[in-house]
Amino acid sequence: MKTLLISPVHCISISVIITCLLLVSILVGCAPAAPQTATPAPTTATPVIPGKARFKIATTTSLYDTGLWNYLEPTFEKKAGVEMDIVYAGTGIALEYGRRGDVDAVVVHDPEAEAKFISEGYGINKRSFAFNHFLIAGPASDPAGIKDLSPEQAFKKIYEAGIADPNKVKFVSRGDNSGTHSKEKLIWKAAGLNYADVEKSGPWYVEAGKGMGPCLLMASEQGAYILSDISTFLAFKGKVNVVPLVEKGDLFLNVYDVIEINPEKVTTAKMLPTAKAFTNWLMSDDVQNLIATYGVTEYGRPLFSPLKGGGCTESGCPKLEDYTVPVQ
Amino acid sequence: MQEIWQALVQAVNLIVGLDPEVIQISLRSLYVSAWSISIAALICIPIGGLIHFHDFKGKRVVINIIQTFYSLPTVVVGLLVFLFISRSGPLGGLELMFTPTAMVIGQVILILPVLTGMTIGALSGVDRSIRDTALSAGANNVQAMWAILFEAKFAVVGALILGFGRAISEVGAALMLGGNIKGYTRVLTTAISLETQRGDLVLSLALGIILIGIAMVVSITMNILLQRY
Numbered sequence: 001m002k003t004l005l006i007s008p009v010h011c012i013s014i015s016v017i018i019t020c021l022l023l024v025s026i027l028v029g030c031a032p033a034a035p036q037t038a039t040p041a042p043t044t045a046t047p048v049i050p051g052k053a054r055f056k057i058a059t060t061t062s063l064y065d066t067g068l069w070n071y072l073e074p075t076f077e078k079k080a081g082v083e084m085d086i087v088y089a090g091t092g093i094a095l096e097y098g099r100r101g102d103v104d105a106v107v108v109h110d111p112e113a114e115a116k117f118i119s120e121g122y123g124i125n126k127r128s129f130a131f132n133h134f135l136i137a138g139p140a141s142d143p144a145g146i147k148d149l150s151p152e153q154a155f156k157k158i159y160e161a162g163i164a165d166p167n168k169v170k171f172v173s174r175g176d177n178s179g180t181h182s183k184e185k186l187i188w189k190a191a192g193l194n195y196a197d198v199e200k201s202g203p204w205y206v207e208a209g210k211g212m213g214p215c216l217l218m219a220s221e222q223g224a225y226i227l228s229d230i231s232t233f234l235a236f237k238g239k240v241n242v243v244p245l246v247e248k249g250d251l252f253l254n255v256y257d258v259i260e261i262n263p264e265k266v267t268t269a270k271m272l273p274t275a276k277a278f279t280n281w282l283m284s285d286d287v288q289n290l291i292a293t294y295g296v297t298e299y300g301r302p303l304f305s306p307l308k309g310g311g312c313t314e315s316g317c318p319k320l321e322d323y324t325v326p327v328q
Numbered sequence: 329m330q331e332i333w334q335a336l337v338q339a340v341n342l343i344v345g346l347d348p349e350v351i352q353i354s355l356r357s358l359y360v361s362a363w364s365i366s367i368a369a370l371i372c373i374p375i376g377g378l379i380h381f382h383d384f385k386g387k388r389v390v391i392n393i394i395q396t397f398y399s400l401p402t403v404v405v406g407l408l409v410f411l412f413i414s415r416s417g418p419l420g421g422l423e424l425m426f427t428p429t430a431m432v433i434g435q436v437i438l439i440l441p442v443l444t445g446m447t448i449g450a451l452s453g454v455d456r457s458i459r460d461t462a463l464s465a466g467a468n469n470v471q472a473m474w475a476i477l478f479e480a481k482f483a484v485v486g487a488l489i490l491g492f493g494r495a496i497s498e499v500g501a502a503l504m505l506g507g508n509i510k511g512y513t514r515v516l517t518t519a520i521s522l523e524t525q526r527g528d529l530v531l532s533l534a535l536g537i538i539l540i541g542i543a544m545v546v547s548i549t550m551n552i553l554l555q556r557y
Binding site for chain 1: 512
């Protein structure tokens, strides 16, 4: 009964050889029709490696979701003669992709994390190219009474009312180290509260760990308050039962920056010249004018404001040279 | 609830109207998952056979471990493969991150345990006398193994369909390793995740319906082929 039907060495070596062959053929991109071994339906091969160099950037989720990149991508691809790969992720993981050299530039909106990224030597030539604002949304009945307060006062009221009656007042947090989450922590701090305490202060504080859209849906379901960027909020308007309650405040400023990966620190980043051209292109009049009108037809108002022309006047706005001086 | 109806209508419109982007994304889903299941089959069926046809110490333990990994979360697979193929990782030189190949690697790892475990299960269902009969009729070991595999074909193909289903429906590894790059690594599941995030719930559902449609076509095709041979 214990006779070997086929030797173990045989089995393993055959499968390893076949696997290697397959992997190599995928890598080379010649992608033959899927092999015979019980393959489900033959498929059309898609070209895996086109001739052009691939310029990879990681961008923040909120920026990607608006569709702005779909709009900009073809123009830059033509201009720079590259294939542009745009990966979206929360600022935390986007910067991690940068640190590991998986992308050539990052587009993010978290001043503190960016400063750290640059001081560690991973990023260079930071420039700003657009801004908009955050807002606090919540149920129209506004159980915590925050309408038109300042962001920090509003957060304090939500905190107090939430602890007093968690069934009536809730707050949904991204909880995912995204730029929006960082902004939320900053506002808690400005409200005189310790974030670590807020986080653990009771069931009123809901840590979702999801993207902006799903968080808005969650806040809508729970009748909760939420900090959102304006563009995602507009995209979800009509799908959610939360309304903007606080829209004014210096703390709400949301600036989008582009940072190139430093090839001296991250030796695998090979596209610095393209990344530089990309940065300068984002600051160019063409793109700036485009940003000023993007979203008007769909949402009735622009989703972002360009920095060109000095439209950003609040404290915390980037300095003139941060959005006008081209990188060399 | 009306969204479900709208989604059905939109799914039909997208298919009938041959929406180029949706077709491209659907074909890419099929392409990536077909590669994954093919490679996984070439690894798993021999290994499954190897484990089944040998009685060795700790066989139960090995099978238990394989079955434990049925629960491997897709995001964890994505993360592990990411650490290896990221440009700073040990395989960074191959520049596989954010490519369809990376997605295939992730999916293969994801379905290895399921397919191996199910192959062992399928072979266990075959009467031992088949092998003895084949051997006594003068077949060599390899021929006997084929005879047994052939006997177990329904269960093996069932396992392949299950593996294919796990590959084409997973989103965690595809998103992490492929990056959902438009026109390059965007597949149905990552597109669904993106559209949900963007708030286009109807389009998300419509893409979901298309995915189920593809799965249906694949499973029916497999079953027809199976009847024939």
